[in-house]
Amino acid sequence: MIPCPSQDDLRQFLLGESPRPLEIADHLAACESCRIRIRALSPNAADPLADSTHASDGYAPERLTPFNPLADAFLSSLKDYEILHEIHRGGQGVVYKAIQKSTKRTVAVKVLLSGLSASEEQRQRFEREINLAASIQHPGIVTIYESGLTEQRYFYAMEYVAGQTLD
Secondary structure, eight states: OOOOOOHHHHHHHHTTOOSOHHHHHHHHHHOHHHHHHHHHHSTTSOOTTOGGGOOOTTTOGGGOEEOOGGGHHHHTTOTTEEEEEEEEEOSSEEEEEEEETTTTEEEEEEEETTGGGOOHHHHHHHHHHHHHHHHOOOTTSOOEEEEEEOSSOEEEEEEOOOSOOOO
C-alpha cells in the first residue's frame, strides 16, 4: 500500500487529474483516515467507498445511486463497460449495472474491492465464485459472460437480473 497521499494528491484525485488514480483509489479503499480527509475536501460529494451508496436495483429505485465519477479510478480499466450505477456492495466486492459496449447488452459487473492488494485467499474465493457460477447452467443462476484481470482489478461480467436482493 502506498503511504497516505498529500492534500494536493487528494485534490487532484477528486478533480480527475491525478497521475496515479488507481494507486490512490486502492489506498482509499484501505485507509479510513484518508477517506475522512477526502470527504472533508469535497463535503457535498458522495463518498465513492461508503457502504451507504449501495442500492437494491429494481427493489427501491429511489435509492439508486448514479455512478459517481469520483469512483471512476476503480473502473477506468474496464474499457468495454459503461458503468451506470452501483447495485450493491458487500465485504468482497462491488456490483455495478453497466452496458457492455461491444454487445450493447445490460450486464452486472462485479469488481473485487481490494484489487491487486487482495490476499491469495480473497483472489481464490473470487475465482471460485466465478468458476462455480460459470459451471452451472440453470434458469435461476446468472450466466457469466467474461472474467479477468485488468491493469488493477479482478472482475467478472454476468447476466443482469432486475429484482430484489436476497437480504
